[in-house]
Amino acid sequence: MRIVRLKDSSGAIHYAQEREGIFTKLTGSFPNFTPTDEPVSGELLAPVEPPAIYCIGLNYKAHAEEQGAELPPNPVIFMKAPSAVQHPGGPIELPRALRSDKVDYECELAIVIGKTCKNVSESEAMSVVYGYTAANDVSARDWQKSGGGGQWVRGKTFDTFCPLGPCLVTLDEFADPNAVGLRTVINGETLQDSNTSDLIFTVSQIVAFVSGSTTLQPGTVILTGTPSGVGFARDPRRWLVPGDEVTIEIDGIGKLTNPVVEEPV
Secondary structure, three states: OEEEEEEOOOOOEEEEEEEOOEEEEEEEEOOEEEEEEEEOOOEEEOOOOOOOEEEEEOOEHHHHHHHOOOOOOOOEEEEEOHHHEEOOOOOEEEOOOOOOOOEEOOEEEEEEEOOOEOOOOHHHHHHOEEEEEEEEOOEEHHHHHOOOOOOOHHHHOOOOOEEEEEEEEEHHHOOOOOOOEEEEEEOOEEEEEEEHHHEOOOHHHHHHHHOOOOOEOOOOEEEOOOOOOOHHHOOOOOOOOOOOEEEEEEOOOEEEEEEEEEOOO
């Protein structure tokens, strides 16, 4: 099933099933839905409201190589605040109050957890995964590298720095998550083009590690890492600027597009 969230003209928010561009209302609450034949329309929102957002850094072999970094022995974890979520079509705001002129793009496959879980084994990991969506791990590299006291969170969790969407695809309609094409296109130019077959840690390994001694709630989102081709590793470097249009595309999920603007201050 392909699941979206919509805000209708009255401001009410609905979950809906998407089939060939047609939206029909889902009753119930995440993740327990019942399909209906009732049509619904409205503004497309991020397909989930995550209680927590975990992110995996340095999880593609080619991305590690372009940085000259050794492969990590365990998944490298950081977090984004839920307030960083942005909807499909919503603007990515370049920080101006805490200014950054080195904002980067990162296409990522995102896992959505469907059950309260803890200490999940690799063999059981898929039983707690509800589905997948596309994510852009927008990153202010100056704050990430030198402005955060050695911690990544400051540069990773500004408002609008976690676009999600356009839909959530459940396991029954999604191919092997460890063999999926993904790419970033900015203003029509493809800057990242890879496949999750290059992952260092698989989806099952990630879920097992993140849930170790840690309770994950339904709706928790886990970004699985970005492939090579990010802006800071290019020559010359390619930072986001006002007027850019960034599209994250993942095979089987679709296109997540966001314009880039300056933060209004």
